Amino acid sequence: MGNEAARVLHVSHRLAAHELxxxxxxxxxxxxxxxxxxxxxxxxxxxxYTSLTRESSWSATLPALPHVSxxxxxxxxxxxxxxxxxxxxxxxxxLPRRFGMIPSDRASTWDVDGDPEVxxxxxxxxxxxxxxxxxxxxxxxxxxxxxxxxFHDPVLESLVVSLLDAARxxxxxxxxxxxxxxxxxEIGIELLRRHSNVDRHAVSVSDLTRSRLRATxxxxxxxxxxxxxxxxxxxxxxxxxxxxxxxxxxxxxxxxHQYVLARRVERAATLLRSSDTAIALIASDCGFADQSHxxxxxxxxxxxxxxxxxxx
Numbered sequence: 001m002g003n004e005a006a007r008v009l010h011v012s013h014r015l016a017a018h019e020l021x022x023x024x025x026x027x028x029x030x031x032x033x034x035x036x037x038x039x040x041x042x043x044x045x046x047x048x049y050t051s052l053t054r055e056s057s058w059s060a061t062l063p064a065l066p067h068v069s070x071x072x073x074x075x076x077x078x079x080x081x082x083x084x085x086x087x088x089x090x091x092x093x094x095l096p097r098r099f100g101m102i103p104s105d106r107a108s109t110w111d112v113d114g115d116p117e118v119x120x121x122x123x124x125x126x127x128x129x130x131x132x133x134x135x136x137x138x139x140x141x142x143x144x145x146x147x148x149x150x151f152h153d154p155v156l157e158s159l160v161v162s163l164l165d166a167a168r169x170x171x172x173x174x175x176x177x178x179x180x181x182x183x184x185x186e187i188g189i190e191l192l193r194r195h196s197n198v199d200r201h202a203v204s205v206s207d208l209t210r211s212r213l214r215a216t217x218x219x220x221x222x223x224x225x226x227x228x229x230x231x232x233x234x235x236x237x238x239x240x241x242x243x244x245x246x247x248x249x250x251x252x253x254x255x256x257h258q259y260v261l262a263r264r265v266e267r268a269a270t271l272l273r274s275s276d277t278a279i280a281l282i283a284s285d286c287g288f289a290d291q292s293h294x295x296x297x298x299x300x301x302x303x304x305x306x307x308x309x310x311x312x
Contacts, residue, residue, distance in 0.1 A: 018046065019041075019042075019043075019044055019045060019046060019049075020045060020046060020047060020048055020049040020067075020122060020124055021041055021049060022039060022041060022049065022051070024049060024065075024067060024122060025049060025051075025065075025067075025069070025120065025122050026062040026063065026065060026069070026102060028053070028055075028058075028060070028062070028120070029051050029053040029120065031058050031060055032058075033056040033058070034053050034054065034055045034056060034058060035053065035054045036051060036052075036053050037051075037052040037053060037054060037117075038051065038052050038167055038168055038170070039051035039052070039167060040163070040166075040167040042170075043166070043167065043170075043176055043180070044176060044177050044227070045176070045177065045180040045184075046124070046177065046180075046181075046229070046231070047123060047124045047127045047180065047181060047184045048121065048122065048123055048124070048163060048180055048183070048184045048187075049120075049121070049122040050119060050120065050121045050122075050160070050163045050164055050167050051119070051120045051167075052074065052117065052118070052119050052164060052167070052168075053117070053118050053119075053120065054115070054117050055078070055112060055114075055115060055116050055117070055118055056115050057078075057112055057113050057114065057115070058110075058112050059109075059110065059111045059112070060109075060110055061107060061108070061109045061110075062102060062107065062108050062109075062110065063107055064085075064104075064105050064106050064107045065102075065104065065105070066104055066105055066125040067104065067122045067123060067124055067125050068101075068104055068122070068123040068125060068128050068145050068188075068191065069101060069102035069104070069120065069121070069122050069123075070099055070100075070101055070120070070121040070122075070123075070156070070160060070187075071094070071099065071100040071101070071102065071118050071119070071120055072097075072098075072099055072118065072119040072120075072121070072156075072157070072160050072161075073094045073095060073096050073097065073098050073099075073100075073116050073117070073118055074096065074116075074117040074118065074119055074164075075096050075116070075117045076096065076114065076115055076116045076117060077093060077094060077095045077096060077114055077116055078093075078094045078112050078113060078114030078115070078116040079091070079092075079093055079094075079112075079113040079114060080092050080093070080094050080100065080110065080111070080112055080113075080149060080150070081110070081111040081113075082100075082108060082109070082110050082111075082149060083108065083109045084103050084106050084107075084108045084147065085106045085107045085108065086106070090149055092149045092150035093150055094114075094116060094118075094149075094150055095150070096116075097152060097157060098150050098151060098152055099148065099150075099151050099152070099153060099156060099157075100147075100148070100149045100150060100151075101145070101146075101147040101148050101149070101195075102147065103147035104125060104145060104147075108147075119160060119161075119164050121160050121163060121187070123184055123187060123188060123191075124184075127184060127185075127188060127242075128140075128143070128145065128188050128191070128192070129143065130240070130241070130242060131185065131188040131189060131192060131242050132192055132196075132198055134240050134242050134243045134246075135189055135192065135242070135243075135246070136192060136198045136199060138192075138198045138199070142197075143192070143196060143197065143198055144196060144197050145191050145192070145195055145196045146195050146196060146197070148195060153190070153194065153195075155186075155190050155194075156187060156190050156191070159183055159186050159187045159190070160187065162183055163180070163183055166179070166180070176227075177227055177228075177229045177230075178228050178229055178230055178233075178256065178257045178260060179257045181229060181230035181231070181241070181245070181257075182230070182245055182255055182256065182257045185230075185242045185245050185246070188242075208239060208243070208244060208247035208248060208251055212237050212238065212239055213248070213251060213252075215236070215237040215238075216233065216237050216239075216244070216248065219233060219236045219237060220233070220259070220260055220263060221263065224260070224263060224264055224267060224286060224287045225284075225285060225286070225287045226287065228260055228287075230242070230244065230245055230256070233256075244256070261297060261301075262301065264286045264287050264288060264297070265286075265297055265298055265301045265302065267285075267286045268282050268283070268286045268288075268294060268298060268306065269298075269302065269309065271285065271286070272306055272309055272310045273310070279291050279294070279295075279306050279307060279310075282294070282306070291306075294306060
């Protein structure tokens with residue numbers, strides 16, 4: 001499959017995709033005697049699913065799934081025996097702050113001895129394939145993410161923990177989908193760069209022209225009230241989703257999701273200065289989930305609450 005044809009196919013899949021959910025996973029969180037603590041169900045994340053599980057010793061054969069799956073050990077440890085179809089048996093210790101991967105597109109048999117608390121992260125395979133094309137110019141049919149076991153990666157750690165923190169907060173915010181898209185993109189790039197067979201030194205050229213950058217600004221301004229997603233924004237300006245996120249950051253110095261949040265705060269400040277509209281209504285008009293969400297974001301960026309700002 002050619003890179004351009006692959007890119008069009010993967011983008012069309014993502015535009016039609018719904019939230020990545022527990023039913024898209026191997027279901028290890030629900031294996032007896034494991035106990036699911038929390039997950040990202042209901043947050044509207046199209047390209048990622050995460051869960052936290054208190055595990056006890058278990059054994060199972062997991063089916064082949066296309067999605068890329070990471071297991072991050074939050075606390076305690078376990079001894080893992082794993083056999084992937086076509087490979088020899090591996091044995092490793094999954095220690096706190098270490099990762100393991102469930103291989104994509106291959107069945108695998110697992111014996112877990114211990115009681116670790118494990119965060120699982122599933123990434124939609126179409127997203128990883130699109131990143132392979134956009135960031136590395138690779139043919140997605142040839143890309144293999146190596147299913148490591150018991151490894152440490154501080155970059156991945158900070159990213160997956162941020163997903164867990166957001167799932168723990170459990171609030172669906174208008175900025176949630178765009179933020180999750182950004183985190184998934186960074187996780188995917190790290191996996192491709194350090195844990196796959198792609199040429200990690202490949203460099204792609206920006207396709208965010210001046211006119212597309214202006215169109216991006218204009219689209220954001222016209223849609224601040226809505227749930228801006230990276231896929232929807234990229235489609236509106238004729239750019240590739242993950243290239244748009246990277247190029248926007250490189251051109252402006254600000255991550256796309258942070259720019260959107262800043263513009264929402266600035267619009268709220270303008271309304272607070274120029275009208276007597278109730279703060280709760282201003283929050284809704286500026287794309288915040290509720291007044292509390294506006295207050296938190298406003299105080300972080302301006303230094304005072306919306307009420308104090310209006311009073312001053």
